[in-house]
Amino acid sequence: MNERTSARYEAKTETPRVSVILPVYNDAERLKRCLDALADQSYPRGQYEVLVVDNRSSPPLDEVVEPFGQARCLHESKRGSYAARNTGLAAARGSILAFTDSDCIPSADWIAAGVRRLSELPEGERLIGGHIELVPGDPAHPTGAELYDLVFGLSQKTYVEREHFAATANVFVTREIMDAVGSFDAELQSGGDNEWGKRAFAGGYPLSYAEDVVVRHPTRASFREMFTKIRRVTLGNCDLSCKDRGWRRRCWIRLAKVLPSLRYSVWPALTAGSLTPWMRVRLLGVIVVAHYYEYGIRLGRIGDLLRPLEESA
Numbered sequence: 001m002n003e004r005t006s007a008r009y010e011a012k013t014e015t016p017r018v019s020v021i022l023p024v025y026n027d028a029e030r031l032k033r034c035l036d037a038l039a040d041q042s043y044p045r046g047q048y049e050v051l052v053v054d055n056r057s058s059p060p061l062d063e064v065v066e067p068f069g070q071a072r073c074l075h076e077s078k079r080g081s082y083a084a085r086n087t088g089l090a091a092a093r094g095s096i097l098a099f100t101d102s103d104c105i106p107s108a109d110w111i112a113a114g115v116r117r118l119s120e121l122p123e124g125e126r127l128i129g130g131h132i133e134l135v136p137g138d139p140a141h142p143t144g145a146e147l148y149d150l151v152f153g154l155s156q157k158t159y160v161e162r163e164h165f166a167a168t169a170n171v172f173v174t175r176e177i178m179d180a181v182g183s184f185d186a187e188l189q190s191g192g193d194n195e196w197g198k199r200a201f202a203g204g205y206p207l208s209y210a211e212d213v214v215v216r217h218p219t220r221a222s223f224r225e226m227f228t229k230i231r232r233v234t235l236g237n238c239d240l241s242c243k244d245r246g247w248r249r250r251c252w253i254r255l256a257k258v259l260p261s262l263r264y265s266v267w268p269a270l271t272a273g274s275l276t277p278w279m280r281v282r283l284l285g286v287i288v289v290a291h292y293y294e295y296g297i298r299l300g301r302i303g304d305l306l307r308p309l310e311e312s313a
Contacts, residue, residue: 018048018111019094023076023084024102025055028064030218031102035068043111045070051091052102053084082184082192085168089183097178099171104132104215114172117210125206126174129166130213132156137221145226147283148290149219151272152265153229160209165197170215177205190236226286227293234294238301265291 020038024031031052038050050071054061056079065073076087085099098114100106107113110130118126132154136146160166171193181200184192197207220226269283 015044015047016096016115017094018043018096018098018115019088019092020048020050020098020100020111021053021085021088021092022050022100022102023053023055023081023088024057024061025081026057027102028057028061031061031064034100034102034104034106035065035071037105037108037110039068039070040108041106041111042109043115048111049093051088053088055079055081055084078186080186080189080192081168082188083186085192086183086186089178092175095175097173097175099168100215101169101217104169104217107214107216110213110215113213114210117208117213118172118174121208123174124177124204125208126172127177127200127205128172128208128210128213129156129160130170130172130210130215132167132170133214133216134219135216136219142219142279143221144282144286145223146219146221147275147279148226148286151268151283153219154217157209157211159197160207163194163197164201164207165194166207166209168193169217170213172210172213181205188236190232192236194236226290230290230294231297234297235301238298 022031022034022038035050035052041048048070050068051074052061052065052071053074053076055076060073060075062073065071072091074087074091076084081101089097096115096118098111100110114128114130117128121128134150134153136142136150142150154167154169156167156170177200181196181203184196186192188195201207220229265287266284269280269287272280272283275283
């Protein structure tokens with residue numbers, strides 16, 4: 001029985017083998033906490049492995065991973081989390097593939113719940129995005145950046161049900177579907193989960209949201225962290241747009257939106273649950289700052305893309 005036949009056989013058993021793939025770059029302390037949670041899973045220990053893919057950390061993270069018996073440390077020299085995830089995919093032995101990140105804390109039944117939810121779906125639809133619980137440092141006194149992240153960061157249910165992708169902080173998929181759809185686009189620094197999810201959906205593999213498959217994810221506490229994420233995501237979205245025809249028109253349409261969107265920015269801030277009036281006022285201020293920061297990045301990116309066209313004219 002070869003590996004792929006074995007994987008298909010395992011997928012039909014009650015406790016199929018699971019490969020957890022976890023890319024990491026210079027995040028040793030949070031990686032330890034993530035590995036602690038993965039070592040304490042309710043799923044049978046012999047039926048899952050953890051593949052930590054070190055994406056050019058300095059120093060390398062082999063010594064951090066070594067004490068965790070369920071984990072192996074792999075290395076990927078090409079910068080980017082999607083290139084690292086592909087390295088994990090190539091080494092994975094499981095019939096089920098689970099993805100999370102080094103800054104996440106999976107619940108104790110994360111693997112068991114993910115496998116159970118997959119088993120409840122038809123064979124051609126065994127692809128789920130699990131719930132990502134955002135956790136501020138001090139829930140009673142969140143920073144402005146944390147408020148922004150709580151309202152707009154990693155809304156997995158919206159991603160799955162409206163946009164047909166799931167953030168790879170919490171994804172389960174069978175090996176068969178992964179093989180059919182193909183690996184992640186290793187050239188993308190951000191948005192690779194979006195691109196892969198839409199490719200899966202277009203290929204006839206619908207995605208399901210699983211509220212009971214949970215990881216906890218810290219909010220970004222500082223404006224520096226918030227701006228870093230906005231820049232990464234914005235440039236990733238620009239790169240995704242460039243892969244499609246008509247990208248210039250779409251980019252200019254986005255730039256025509258000089259003011260923050262009432263529907264997608266202001267209204268969520270006004271209606272978000274459990275925020276005090278003062279929190280809402282602070283959040284609206286952060287939204288304006290974030291919008292114009294993103295606006296500037298898009299304007300600069302479009303200038304970079306159009307410059308070669310002007311020079312060749």
